Amino acid sequence: MNVKKFPIGGVHLPEEKTLTNELSITNMTDPKAVAIPLKQHVGVSCRPIVEKGQSVSVGQCIGANNQGLSAKVHASISGRVSSIEERILEDEAPVLCVVIERDGNVSESNHVHESSSSSKSREISPERIREIVEYAGIVGLGGACFPTHVKLNPPKDKVIDTVIINGAECEPYITVDHRLMVEKPQSVFSGLDLIIKAVGAKRGIVACEINKPDALNVLEKEATNWEGLEAAALDTRYPHGAEKHLIKAVLGKEVPIKGLPMDIGVVVNNVQTAIAISDAVYSQTVLTSRVITVSGRGVSSPANLNVPIGASIQDAIDYCGGVTSKQYRVIMGGPMTGQKIDDLSIPVTKRASGIVVLKPGEYGESEVRPCIRCGKCVDVCPMYLSPNRIVAFVNKGMHDNAKDIDIMDCIECGACAYVCPSKRPLLQWIRQGKAVHS
Amino acid sequence: MLNTYTSSGPHIESKDTIEKAMWNVVVALILPCLAAIMLFGLYSLYLIVATALACVIFEIPFDRGRFTKRRPFGDGSAVMTGMLLGLTFAPTSSWWMPILGGFLAIVIGKQVFGGLGNNIFNPALVARGILLLSWPLNASQWIIPFDGVTSATPLAGSAASYWELFIGTVPGSIGETSAVALILGALYLYVKGYIEWRIPLSYVASSAFLAILLGVDPIFTILSGGLLLGALFMATDMVTSPVTKNGRLIYGIGCGLLTVLIREFTIFPEGVTFAILLMNGSSHFIDTITEGPRFGQVDRGKRQIVQVATVGAAVALVGVFLYGVTMLSDTLYPLRAEVVTQKLVSQYFSEVDEIKTEEHGDAVLVRIFADDNESGYALYTSSSGYNAPITKFVAFDNELTLLGITVVDHREDVSLGARVTGDAFLSQFQGIPVTQRDEVLNNLSAITGATVSSMGIARGVEQAIDTLARVLDWEHEEEAPINIEDLPEGKYTGVAMGFRDDMEVEVSIEEGRIVDIEVVDHSDTPRVADPAFESLIDEILGSQNLDVDAVTGATASSEGLLEAIRNALTGDEVEGEDQQEVDADSSATS
Secondary structure, three states, X not given: OOEEOOOOOOEOOOOOHHHOOXXXXXXXXXXXXXXXXXXXXXXOOOEEOXXXXXXXXXXXXXXXXXXXXXXXXXXXXXXXEEEEEEEEOOOOOEEEEEEEEEOOOOOOOOOEOOOOOHHHOOOOOHHHHHHXXXXXXXXXXXXXXXXXXXXXXXXXXXXXXXXXXXXXOOOOOOOHHHHHHHHOHHHHHHHHHHHHHHHOOOEEEEEEEOOOHHHHHHHHHHHOOOOOEEEEEEOOOEOOOOHHHHXXXXXXXXXXXXXXXXXXXXXXXXXXXXXHHHHHHHOOEOOOEEEEEXXXXXXXXXXXEEEEOOXXXXXXXXHXXXXXXXXXEEEEOOOOOOEEEOOOOOXXXXXXXXXXXXXXXXXXXXXXXXXXXXXXXXXXXOOOOOHHHHHHHXXXXXXXXXXXXXXXXXXXXXXHHHHOOOOOOHHHHHHHHHHHHX | OHHHHHOEOOOOOOOOOHHHHHHHHHHHHHHHHHHHHHHHOHHHHHHHHHHHHHHHHHHHHHOHHHOOOOOOOOOOHHHHHHHHHHHOOOOOOOOOHHHHHHHHHHHHOOHHHOOOOOOOOOHHHHHHHHHHHHOHHHHOOEEXXXXXXXXXXXXXXXXXXXXXXXXXXXXXXXXXXXXHHHHHHHHHHHHHOOOOOHHHHHHHHHHHHHXXXXXXXXXXXXXXXXXXXXXXXXXXXXXXXOOOHHHHHHHHHHHHHHHHHHHHHOOXXXXXXXXXXXXXXXXXXXXXXXXXXXXOOOOHHHHHHHHHHHHHHHHHHHHHHHHHHHHXXXXXXXXXXXXXXXXXXXHHOOOOOEEEEEXXXXXXXXXXXXXXXXXXXXXXXXXXXXXXXXXXXXXXXXXXXXXXXXXXXOOOOOOOHHHHHOHHHHHHHOOOEHHHHHHHHHOOOOOOOOHHHHHHHHHHHHHHHHHHHHHOOOOOOOOOOOOHHHOOOEEEEEEEEOOOOEEEEEEEEEOOEEEEEEEEEOOOOHXXXXXXXXXXXXXXXXXXXXXXXXXXXXXXXXXHHHHHHHHHHOOOOXXXXXXXXXXXXXXXXX
């Protein structure tokens, strides 16, 4: 097989995926209560359309906003709204959350949405697909959280040629997309097919790194059932999952700086997003749960879990048998780009791809040493930046100089900080430098 | 807000550390160290270990927390610097050189700049440079491996074979001679990922390229002196080299070109230390101009053009500056020369009313007048030394007896060749009358180990006498006319002194005409002499006589060639198919 990769930069990370890559996805039992943030997407926050004390059933829409960029939010368990309050999420921003307390009836399946009449048809129109996707509250589940119905509606002047499904999953520990591709290849391809129809593309590719040979096999077999759709193998390299680098690897094309993939006729969606679209259209479900990997040597029994949105991190960890050591560090997302979590009551949102509990020795805590200008960060930077020089400017407060050498083009993949022999928190400093300009 | 950043990833880190980088270099240097001990004896071990220890000890006060019981040598950076510096020492270096070197490297080269990572210049090379300039004798007393005999470094011209240079059985710094040990050590680092191919390869390739352009043996250029030690271990020092890929190429090329330029055109026989130090200073600038282009950059071509233009402009600026300095010094030189002449003249003549200078070929004749009479003469002459021509001021009184010699300009090695500029050596020529020209060479007591330099002075004196004789019309040697038409057919060989050494020519005569002249052997600089020979030979073949003018800029070579042809045709040596017969004939005609 022709293994593809982007040409310059990147780093081969320790994969650590063997903890969970053979474990089937299990459904987590509904927790006692969930706190569903009304903003789990890029854009403006939803307004609550339920009131305190009101009973809700799973799949019922509890938040929407017709003005501006937004995505609907649905109840993930059946119960009673106990409060609507502001909570601090992992990115430190206060967000209005609808707290639902379970009323004892453990819900069996997702709510079926209304108006499901013609959706089984193969002749479904692009408008209808977008309508269903918007209704189901689907956002980019790879971590970007861009409302998908907007992404599926490119401006008239952009001609979309190719749709890529991102199954690279280059973050260590995380095996969500891996398991989904193995277990639901048909949904992946039918989702891809729907996206192609929605954006009017000709070609569809499911891209997966070669460290998941079982997934690749399944995908290739499944691709033979679909005309015009194919599977592509990627080399194992971080950050293959970054949109622009995925396109570079698969198609050899570069998205212009500050441009979008649609500028070169490409749309990229995550594996789980494709499955969610397929489920919404063909099974009439709305997005009330998402699959996350709970992994790391700090958790008793790692798992790939289907978690109701709004369940707390504590609930998910407890479901996996709790933590194994007194000292641990909880990461929301992958260990490269994720956030360190101190408050475990933070809810799992549509953004989270995993919860990684690292034991001492697994996470880095080495002393920060001076830069020895080894240039490793420059070698690995997939954007061809010079992180060491950017950081030197940022730390001296020379923010204009940092901007001159393109600090704003950083995609925050963290490859520089990972390889640094002096253990300098380069990404953290670059984020601080970027914050000055935004 | 604050916590957003402190809690940001990545939360995992690579296994790579500063300690690993440093100790791996130390491991890579073990092989060159062993080679040094084998070639130059146990004293080399002392030099290396003492330097490394000195570096560690001087580092402790600056970085106390890093030296623990578990890690008595800290992060290994001081050990690495010490070993690198130790390897650059001459085998005869004094016992205190390692200690002073350690101080210079760590305190002056590194900690003054702010410690690890902040130094602009390679600490080992800073120490090496200071030692080289301050104690030139101590830093350049070379011995031949296994042998113990003092000698000049091979860079100065000894004819070592490539194989000897490769394995290292040539004189030099203890760690720089063995190319094979250095290459193996560097390969280890390359495999481990601590050095990259760009700097060493561009360094070696560019120095070979410039060597070819200048007519120097490129393989000798690479293998001799400290070039490999510099290219593989000094220039690749992370802290002081550029971080961008194109920047590393530019840096390596700069190092290579500067090394050869310094070797060929300055007083220093070795250029590696100063070449790398100069490029160290340009590292940050190189990084600045080689930023990008970024991933997805649309105007990539424009950015690259800007970069190439910037590099071009920087190189052009340096070039114009150097050219300007050269031109300026050429203009200022005559003014300065006048002052110098007055000074020199006053050394030998107490009464001076007037000084007149005349140019005669390459020599300058100074006539000294006192009381309206010529009271004496002096000549500036140049003759080849060991590294470059030696310019002398030779004074004669009005009875044409040599009063004394002052060496005005030379580039001989400070340790050896330069001793010929001392009075102890020069006084032997005093009192020689012009009529006894032959005495100069016959009675020469040359300085042991600096024979070439000694001969250079003696030949300069001869040249001064010859010029004086010619100008003053003093009969010195009548040149017999040559009748080419009368010469028998055959090949004639003749030998005469060129610019550096004897040259040999072969002249073919057929039917009373010179049909071919071939320079069989000569030691002059090929890029200067060869074109001169060619044009002279063409002229002689055309005019069929030896009455041609010397080529400007290659006077000595030209005159040597004419002399050699004349010697051949006057029958000093004859060779041909019928050698016996021709020999008899030619002696009959002369």
